[in-house]
């Protein structure tokens with residue numbers, strides 16, 4: 001019977017290790033998911049750091065249409081609009097689009113824009129050298145602003161993509177972001 | 186305790202047990218714990234069923250008449266949670282507790298004290314979940330799948346109770362699963378080699394591995410919801426850099442193996458019952474074992490068939506479509522083997538067999554609607570409609586639940602020593618069979634026509650079908666009271682005494698012990714030839 005108890009203990013420990021490991025795996029799925037999406041670009045997320053524009057050759061042989069969509073998350077009162085709805089660019093060519101925002105409400109709000117590209121694979125080839133989405137944007141009550149975004153399309157863009165959409169969703173992050181950001185402006 | 190038992194085991198202290206409530210609170214006996222699990226599951230089945238009746242009463246007519254939409258959503262949510270975690274899973278665990286030691290010739294489960302714990306924490310989990318319904322603002326209303334942001338941004342504070350209760354349920358099933366694995370690995374009677382194990386034991390072993398692999402992932406998912414909601418993390422919050430679609434990936438990584446957790450033991454039960462009443466050995470025993478294993482393995486790579494409409498890239502849609510269809514191959518092997526077992530058998534139609542036959546036909550029907558849903562382009566039409574509701578109720582009610590009922594009828598005489606009331610049992614079967622189809626079959630049609638699921642109101646053109654569905658629902662609910670009456674009679678030990686073997690075609694160690702099964706069995710291990 002003693003040998004039996006020992007065997008049981010050893011097996012229970014091993015099974016408990018699987019349980020702990022799988023609990024960890026559940027959380028590991030979060031970075032794994034991000035890495036996987038970064039590599040494949042399948043969820044349309046763009047990089048949230050600025051790209052550099054060095055030694056880029058412009059591919060004059062084709063034109064890509066980039067369309068801009070803006071929306072605000074529910075509960076976010078800002079007006080938010082792209083000044084240009086679509087641009088045609090050669091891959092490698094720099095372009096700038098301005099986005100208009102206004103805070104019509106009577107309170108100061110900090111906004112965060114989250115970009116998303118469709119089809120997702122195009123996200124890998126969208127290089128933004130400057131974007132309001134890299135930072136949180138504070139707007140005092142009643143204030144308005146023009147927010148610039150500069151980008152170029154990587155010349156490596158697959159031949160079959162002639163058109164893609166960049167959509168921004170604005171979130172109200174006042175509650176979770178620090179007061180400091182507001183005072184700094 | 187029968188005298189036969191005392192003759193078999195020549196010690197008289199073995200039958201000693203405390204009386205009254207203490208017996209049940211402190212018990213470490215696998216049969217007592219099995220009984221507790223089974224009664225608990227049945228009570229949960231009735232409570233979850235009552236919620237389904239609220240849903241069907243509201244949907245009897247278009248328009249809002251009985252409950253407000255928020256309460257309706259709480260009903261669909263808690264109905265699903267109770268049926269999955271409170272009824273089907275504990276019922277299977279109860280059957281495993283009762284039958285696995287008897288089928289492998291073990292005196293008890295390997296870890297009897299943990300067994301007691303894993304049962305007794307369950308009632309608290311469901312007490313917490315159910316009591317949240319009575320709080321200000323109500324209980325969880327985001328569906329049993331608790332998609333973010335419904336469960337994070339848009340839920341109320343009772344979400345903390347939901348998370349806590351899911352943690353307890355998970356702990357309970359993980360402990361139960363560990364117990365089953367250790368028992369099967371270490372407690373088999375001499376000569377009970379792997380490939381001699383009854384299929385119910387095999388399927389439960391594989392189920393137990395699925396449980397310890399994915400219940401922790403569920404625990405992780407609810408924990409992330411908790412911290413997103415209350416502690417400012419952004420796992421699923423896009424504004425903070427997270428991704429709500431990732432919630433669905435994590436949930437379904439648990440969720441799809443979970444649906445196999447609820448059907449593999451059923452496959453085991455049917456594989457025990459069909460040979461008994463066909464009076465032939467099971468056709469293709471080893472292929473059954475391999476099919477079960479491959480279903481379990483494949484179940485880890487198909488989760489995103491629940492997410493075809495989330496905007497996955499084409500190659501992912503294709504991959505999950507074909508992987509899902511691949512699962513129907515081993516499933517088809519099983520159905521083929523059951524039919525081949527019956528082929529030219531001397532079949533008789535006792536109630537366990539009736540339920541098993543209904544299972545084979547109706548589960549297969551659910552498998553076919555599953556195949557339709559697996560086809561990505563058409564799933565864009567079917568997703569989140571009543572067609573999905575029809576699909577999973579065919580596999581879960583006429584599949585999992587029918588198999589549990591078949592198992593209860595099959596082994597009840599062994600447990601009580603008395604034959605159940607056969608007239609009531611036949612009434613229960615036929616009423617359930619007819620009403621369950623009136624209930625779920627028309628859901629296919631309203632689903633194909635576009636009626637969305639989890640909505641308390643619908644357009645007028647669905648009115649007739651929904652009336653039928655509700656009538657079927659009420660009839661199915663009422664039919665279960667026949668079952669309740671039968672079980673109460675069985676507990677009072679009414680009925681004809683049965684022989685040790687009970688069914689003349691039955692094979693296996695559980696039929697070699699006396700009826701009713703003595704409190705302690707196989708204290709000296711049997712020898713398996």
Ligand code: HEM
Nearest residue numbers: 444447448490491513552555556558559568569573577580
């Ligand atoms: C041939 C086997 C099966 C196939 C191909 C299959 C396929 C599918 C697909 C594609 C969906 C997603 C439909 C949608 O949301 O648009 C689904 C949903 C579902 N299936 Fe299956 N299935 C199969 C067997 C099973 C079994 C055996 C069970 C459980 C015992 C099950 C339980 C469920 C449940 C509960 C859902 C709905 C989950 C929810 O959204 O609430 N399925 N099935």
Ligand SMILES: [Cu+2]
Nearest residue numbers: 441444490491
């Ligand atoms: Cu699935």
